[in-house]
Amino acid sequence: xxxxTQSPSSLSASVGDRVTxxxxxxxxxxxxxxxYQQKPGKAPQLLIYDASNLETGxxxxxxxxxxxxxxxxxxxxxxxxxxxxxxxxxxxxxxxxFGGGTKVExx
Amino acid sequence: xxxLVESGxxxxxxxxxxxxxCTASGFIFSNFAMHWVRQAPGKGLEYVSAIRSNGGSTYYAxxxxxxxxxxxxxxxxxxxxQMASLRAEDTAVYYCVRxxxxxxxxxDYWGQGTLVTVSS
Numbered sequence: 001x002x003x004x005t006q007s008p009s010s011l012s013a014s015v016g017d018r019v020t021x022x023x024x025x026x027x028x029x030x031x032x033x034x035x036y037q038q039k040p041g042k043a044p045q046l047l048i049y050d051a052s053n054l055e056t057g058x059x060x061x062x063x064x065x066x067x068x069x070x071x072x073x074x075x076x077x078x079x080x081x082x083x084x085x086x087x088x089x090x091x092x093x094x095x096x097x098f099g100g101g102t103k104v105e106x107x
Numbered sequence: 108x109x110x111l112v113e114s115g116x117x118x119x120x121x122x123x124x125x126x127x128x129c130t131a132s133g134f135i136f137s138n139f140a141m142h143w144v145r146q147a148p149g150k151g152l153e154y155v156s157a158i159r160s161n162g163g164s165t166y167y168a169x170x171x172x173x174x175x176x177x178x179x180x181x182x183x184x185x186x187x188x189q190m191a192s193l194r195a196e197d198t199a200v201y202y203c204v205r206x207x208x209x210x211x212x213x214x215d216y217w218g219q220g221t222l223v224t225v226s227s
Contacts, residue, residue: 034213036152043202043217044152055215087152091211094166096142098152 002026006088006099012107019075021102023088028068032092035064035073038101039084047086048073080106109133109216111203116221123193123225129186129203129218137161137181140206142214143188145199155201156188157210164210171197193225 003026013019023033031051036044046055048064051071061076075082083106088099115127129141143155156177157166165177176189186203200220206212 038152043219045217046213046215049213049215089152089214091213093211094157095154095168096157096211096214097154101151 001095002029002090002092002097004088004090004097004099006102008102009100010103010105012105013078014107015078015080017078019078019082019104021073021086021088023066023071023073023099025069025071025090025092029090029092031067032090033064033066033071034089034091035062036087036089037082037084038087044087075104078104078106109205111205111216111218113201113203113218113221116201116223118224118226119193120227121194121225124189124191125193125223127188127190127201127203127221127223129188131184131186131203131205134205136179136184138208140208140210140212141177141179141186142204142206143177143186144202144204144214144217145197146202146220147196147199150199153199157206158186159210160208166210190223193223195225197223198225199223 005024033051035048038044052064085101085103110132113129142157158177162179174192178187202220203218204214205216
């Protein structure tokens with residue numbers, strides 16, 4: 001199974017700050033990586049797929065980059081509505097494993 | 108609009124069984140692989156199971172293999188997860204998730220989830 005290591009596990013930032021989350025795969029997954037946002041009590045929502053493609057309707061302040069084993073997720077200007085937990089997930093092979101999640105809070 | 112609605116969750120004793128259902132609408136259900144993902148209270152996301160669009164192939168995580176069975180009825184646009192020999196560690200919200208035409212692909216739409224609690 002491919003292991004996904006996500007960091008940090010939590011962060012606190014101010015409104016307007018740039019926020020960066022990293023995700024590392026245990027082996028080469030090309031760009032078969034998604035990022036999800038999960039707000040409390042809600043289902044995860046797909047934000048980014050193929051490592052860098054923005055899902056339709058997702059604000060452009062969200063972005064992703066990377067390939068092979070190292071990936072980055074960025075919120076260019078943190079907004080109050082971005083408070084959530086973010087997960088990376090690969091789709092290179094079964095099982096489709098997730099990173100441990102990053103909880104983003106407002107400072 | 109794609110919609111996935113899970114049902115069947117509840118309280119069950121250790122060793123018991125439960126069947127979850129997921130009713131799909133807004134897309135051609137028979138064209139898509141479907142998945143189950145669970146989330147224990149306060150924890151992260153755990154991949155559980157996948158089933159091919161025609162139901163001809165399934166995959167299970169090691170943690171549920173031999174105890175859980177995924178099936179589908181494409182005539183009813185419904186996905187099922189039969190859970191047996193339930194353990195306390197199976198307590199979680201179970202999400203039904205749409206995949207793509209292949210089993211290994213993006214998970215793009217999620218249901219709202221149904222809570223399964225395994226406790227005596």
